[in-house]
Amino acid sequence: MxxxxxxxxxxxxxxxSQVHQVGFSxxxxxxxxxxxxxxxxxxxxxxxxxxxxxxxxxxLYKRDxxxxxxxxxxxxxxxxxxxxxxxxxxxxxxxxxxxGSVWFGYIIMLFSLLVGVVYMILELALAELLDDPRYKYSxxxxxxxxxxxxxxxxxxxxxxxxxxxMGINVSNRYACWLELVAIHLLNPGSSFAGHLAGILVxxxxxxxxxxxxxxxxxxxxxSYNSEYFRYSGTPSYxxxxxNVYTGGLNEDxxxxxxxxxxxxxxxxxxxxxxxxxxxxxxxxxxxxLSAEELRRQRLNRFERW
Numbered sequence: 001m002x003x004x005x006x007x008x009x010x011x012x013x014x015x016x017s018q019v020h021q022v023g024f025s026x027x028x029x030x031x032x033x034x035x036x037x038x039x040x041x042x043x044x045x046x047x048x049x050x051x052x053x054x055x056x057x058x059x060l061y062k063r064d065x066x067x068x069x070x071x072x073x074x075x076x077x078x079x080x081x082x083x084x085x086x087x088x089x090x091x092x093x094x095x096x097x098x099x100g101s102v103w104f105g106y107i108i109m110l111f112s113l114l115v116g117v118v119y120m121i122l123e124l125a126l127a128e129l130l131d132d133p134r135y136k137y138s139x140x141x142x143x144x145x146x147x148x149x150x151x152x153x154x155x156x157x158x159x160x161x162x163x164x165x166m167g168i169n170v171s172n173r174y175a176c177w178l179e180l181v182a183i184h185l186l187n188p189g190s191s192f193a194g195h196l197a198g199i200l201v202x203x204x205x206x207x208x209x210x211x212x213x214x215x216x217x218x219x220x221x222x223s224y225n226s227e228y229f230r231y232s233g234t235p236s237y238x239x240x241x242x243n244v245y246t247g248g249l250n251e252d253x254x255x256x257x258x259x260x261x262x263x264x265x266x267x268x269x270x271x272x273x274x275x276x277x278x279x280x281x282x283x284x285x286x287x288x289l290s291a292e293e294l295r296r297q298r299l300n301r302f303e304r305w
Contacts, residue, residue, distance in 0.1 A: 011078030012039070015085050022089065030105040031092025035085055038143060041073050042081050049074060053139035054116050056123050061136075068116040071141050084143045091150045098157050106218065107153070108146065111201055114210075115145035118197035126193065140191040145198035151176050152202025176202075 024032065045052065047070060054071040058064050075081040096104040119140060127135035155172045163175040166182050176199050184192045204210040 009078035011082035015082045018086055028092060028096035028101055030101045031096050034088060034108055038073055038085055042075050045074055046070060049076060049141055053141040055139040056120050056136040060120055068113050071116060072112040072143050072146055074141050076141060080142055084147060087147045091154050094158060095150060095154055111146050111149045114201045115149060115197045118200050119194050122193040122197055140194040145194040148176060148195050148198030149202035152199055152206060156206040
């Protein structure tokens with residue numbers, strides 16, 4: 001674990017620039033709040049890194065359970081913060097709009113704790129299997145374990161596509177495993193067990209019982225499906241009705257169009273449109289779907305009720 005450098009935080013400035021480019025109004029509330037908490041605790045940490053990081057010895061043996069929720073939100077330096085928060089930004093833009101702010105916030109809070117628990121189990125198992133007590137003292141800090149879990153969720157809810165990792169094209173379904181190895185090879189100081197813990201927590205949610213347990217604890221019933229709760233927290237329409245508003249585009253296409261339109265509004269693109277200002281978010285130009293046609297489709301939808 002590296003010592004935090006004093007002076008100009010170039011990574012932090014670059015992060016703020018990235019957030020400004022996307023636009024504060026385009027970032028869902030839980031994602032933005034999580035970013036703000038991480039930045040605040042980087043500038044004003046609650047404890048020193050050696051007292052915030054998590055290890056088997058400190059958290060389990062010495063029963064310093066505060067480290068479970070302190071360790072994910074503290075970072076070693078500004079570049080550690082930058083790479084983690086940029087990853088959170090793009091995952092949050094997609095997942096929070098897909099799952100809804102309340103459920104996404106629930107996931108962030110629970111995953112932050114579970115990743116630490118699974119991390120300690122892995123380190124304890126390695127210490128026993130390899131007969132090497134050093135694993136019990138290995139102390140980890142940072143949000144990357146939670147990000148690996150979110151990556152598993154993102155690939156689950158947005159299947160398909162490929163990623164290029166170290167020049168290797170791999171299906172997004174398996175990209176997290178290759179990233180796990182690549183990051184450890186490129187940066188041996190990173191926590192392999194922490195990243196692996198994140199993947200396992202993500203799989204517990206997408207393939208295991210974790211999602212059902214979370215729903216039961218939250219008091220959810222089968223009367224609605226949290227996957228179709230929008231970012232505003234209200235239930236979405238059925239797929240047939242939803243197509244009226246999306247023009248038949250899937251989640252990825254809507255997201256890409258929303259970001260592109262936002263950048264066009266702020267002068268981030270060389271393409272020119274009329275002087276009439278468009279709202280941020282989903283937008284269809286007249287040649288694809290006229291306002292009159294959209295109005296007729298909406299009226300037809302209500303007439304079927």
